[in-house]
Every structure is written in structure tokens, then in C-alpha cells.
Amino acid sequence: MIQKALEEISRGTAEIIDMEAIEKLVSKYYKEGTTYTVKAGFDPTGADLHLGHTVLLQKLKVFQAHGGKIQLLIGDFTATIGDPTGKSETRKILDRGTILANAQTYQDQVFNILDESKTEVVFNSTWLEALGAAGMVSLTTTFNVARMLERDDFEKRYKSGHSISISEFIYPLLQGYDSVELESDIEIGGTDQKFNLLMGRHLQRAYEIGKEQAVLMMPILEGLDGVQKMSKSLNNYIGITEEPKDIYAKILSVSDELMWRYYELLSEKSLEEIATIKEDVQKGTLHPKVAKENLALELVTRFYNEELATLAKSEFDNVFKANKLPSDMNEIEVEEGIWICKALVDAGIEPSTSQARRDIKQGAVRVDQEKISDEKLNLDSGEYILQVGKRKFAKVKVG
Numbered sequence: 001m002i003q004k005a006l007e008e009i010s011r012g013t014a015e016i017i018d019m020e021a022i023e024k025l026v027s028k029y030y031k032e033g034t035t036y037t038v039k040a041g042f043d044p045t046g047a048d049l050h051l052g053h054t055v056l057l058q059k060l061k062v063f064q065a066h067g068g069k070i071q072l073l074i075g076d077f078t079a080t081i082g083d084p085t086g087k088s089e090t091r092k093i094l095d096r097g098t099i100l101a102n103a104q105t106y107q108d109q110v111f112n113i114l115d116e117s118k119t120e121v122v123f124n125s126t127w128l129e130a131l132g133a134a135g136m137v138s139l140t141t142t143f144n145v146a147r148m149l150e151r152d153d154f155e156k157r158y159k160s161g162h163s164i165s166i167s168e169f170i171y172p173l174l175q176g177y178d179s180v181e182l183e184s185d186i187e188i189g190g191t192d193q194k195f196n197l198l199m200g201r202h203l204q205r206a207y208e209i210g211k212e213q214a215v216l217m218m219p220i221l222e223g224l225d226g227v228q229k230m231s232k233s234l235n236n237y238i239g240i241t242e243e244p245k246d247i248y249a250k251i252l253s254v255s256d257e258l259m260w261r262y263y264e265l266l267s268e269k270s271l272e273e274i275a276t277i278k279e280d281v282q283k284g285t286l287h288p289k290v291a292k293e294n295l296a297l298e299l300v301t302r303f304y305n306e307e308l309a310t311l312a313k314s315e316f317d318n319v320f321k322a323n324k325l326p327s328d329m330n331e332i333e334v335e336e337g338i339w340i341c342k343a344l345v346d347a348g349i350e351p352s353t354s355q356a357r358r359d360i361k362q363g364a365v366r367v368d369q370e371k372i373s374d375e376k377l378n379l380d381s382g383e384y385i386l387q388v389g390k391r392k393f394a395k396v397k398v399g
Helices: 002-010 019-032 051-065 096-110 125-140 152-160 166-182 191-206 244-253 256-266 271-283 288-303 306-321 340-346 353-361
Strands: 015-017 036-042 068-074 119-123 186-190 214-218 330-334 365-367 382-388 392-398
Touching (some): 019 036, 019 214, 036 166, 051 186, 119 125, 186 191, 191 214, 330 340, 340 353, 353 365
Parallel strands (some): 068 119
Antiparallel strands (some): 015 214
């Protein structure tokens, strides 16, 4: 059982530092029932979580199954600075009200995956505000500027003459100090967080707390394009609070190659089960689309339930296989003729009239299932079904 637990913990990881310590913690749990702590930090700089975030949450769930008590750290203090990781310029400072609202949204969403009874939610403002000026100065003496500038993104910004604020230098120290206060046994994060994660080990040594956390890093999940990391700003994400039919359709849109990456990092199926599915696809006994449908059903069920997942599949099949219209389109009514681009925006299926123009030029817009090319089209009296791409539909009634 211990070996199987370690295989599940190692699954899909990019790098593990001090695997021996993790083995000892898991072994002690199975032999003596002793639990251990696993820290994962989230700065609530945005309101919603997407599948990229759930890669870490899935790994935390695995630890919960094998003796881990999760320290879900909400970085309400560090969010006021902003993690400089991967940034070419200083982030804008968020106000406290926004941070707290985002933090609540995070908590509402993570327990779709994590077991709340095995999770401790902590806010780092609890100890970082109490640290005070003297404590902050003492913290800065534990690391020097030369080593801080070895960090890749800082080095690039320094050499190119871009500004680096002192607060950004302090950020990794604050994240590391969280591990001192929490006395974490393990910390997990994305590969882009390596510098910050190792800072936790460094500071646990510096403050002589009697342990050094092991570090487990997960790869960054690619978005729907299969190239860039999943990100709201790149519009290649799947939000876990999106409508079931949208989550389902987006999963179906990923490439066959990317599907296996999603299986490994997001599915709760065992590695053996996934290997069997992959083998069946390679032999031709299972169509890759069916494998993708099964993954989509699993994920929608996780964030909603089996009934809504089945309904999402049925809706998708109606629209894409039978060429039928969806049953729950947005509807708007206008009293007089309306410009097509404005109608698309008002119906909620285009973000702006400029984007609507571009999509019309690219042949991505249909009116009553017929492609249109005239971006100046005016809709007169009648009812119209508007469509953008394969998934966005709306009904417009013009009086």
C-alpha cells in the first residue's frame, strides 16, 4: 500500500526535492497513523479557478488519501504585493476588499475537490501583519541581494533595465516565512514557483524549526491551444464554475495528443486504467473521441454531478452530431432593427463589436445557420438564431 501511495503522489510530477522525506512521512502514517502537513499557497488575485489550478488541488487530494493534512494558505497579505514570478514589470496592488472577496470565492470552489475535514484554511496576514518592522528587517537579513538576482525573472528585468521594487524582493521571503510559521512538512506548487518553494526550506533552516520541508512541483497545464499555459488572460482556459455544457464542449475541443496530458494531470483514474485506455485507442478498439467524452463526463461530474454531465453530453450531441440547436439559448428582444455586431454583443455571445467584426470577416458567424460576411448587416423585424463558432448561440427577436 505504501508503494502504491508513493506512485500516486509521484504521478505527473515535474520534480520532487527530498522524496526520501515524503517516503518517511507516508510510511509513518501507514505504520503508526501519524499525519503530516502539506502546504499549498494561493494568492487570491483573481475570482475564479480554472483547470490549471486544479492540477495542484488534485495532488493535494491524493495526499489527503494517504495521511496528509492540507494547509490551504490564502495569501491575503502577499496578494497585496503580487507574486513577481514570470512578470516583466511590477504588478498593480490590489485593494483589501477585492482580495477578501476573491479569497472567499476560492474557498467556495476548492471543496469541490478537497475533503474539507482534512483541510486547514489559513491566511498569512495572521502572522505577517504581526511580524512588524523589526521582524521584517530580521527576515531580510536571511538572504542577500546577489542570490535574489540569480532568480531568472529578476535577472532578466535587471539586465534589461526594467524596474524591480523592493517589495518584490521581499515576496519570496514572505512566502518562505509562511512555511516557518506553519512548520510545513511538504509544500507543493507549479514549476514556475521553484525559487519561492526552495525559500521555504532555506528559511526553515535559518529559523531552526527542526525540519526542512520537502518540495513537490507540478507541471504547468497547457490551455486549449495546447501551447501556452492555461490562463484567463490568454482565453484558453476552462473555468470550474463554467456551465456544464461549456466545460464538456471545451474538453471535447482539445487535441487528441493534449487529451493524454489532461488524463494524467486531471483524471482520478489510476495510471493502469489510463494506460489501458491509451492502449485501446492505439489498437483502434476505442475511438479517441469516446476517450475524450469519458474524460469530459468525469470532469463535469466532479464539479457538478452525474446528471448534469449526462445532460451536457446530450446537448453537445444534439448540436454537433444531429445539427440541432441548443435548448437553452440566451434570448433578447429589441423594438426596432439592430446592427448585427451590436446584436451579438447584447446577446452575450461576443465581447465587443470589434471582435464581432473580426469573427464575421473570418466566417465564424451564422444567422439562421447560414454564414454571413456583411459586417454592416442590419436585422429587421423577425426572429433570428445567431451563432458564433461551434458553441455560442442566441435568439434575437426584433419587433
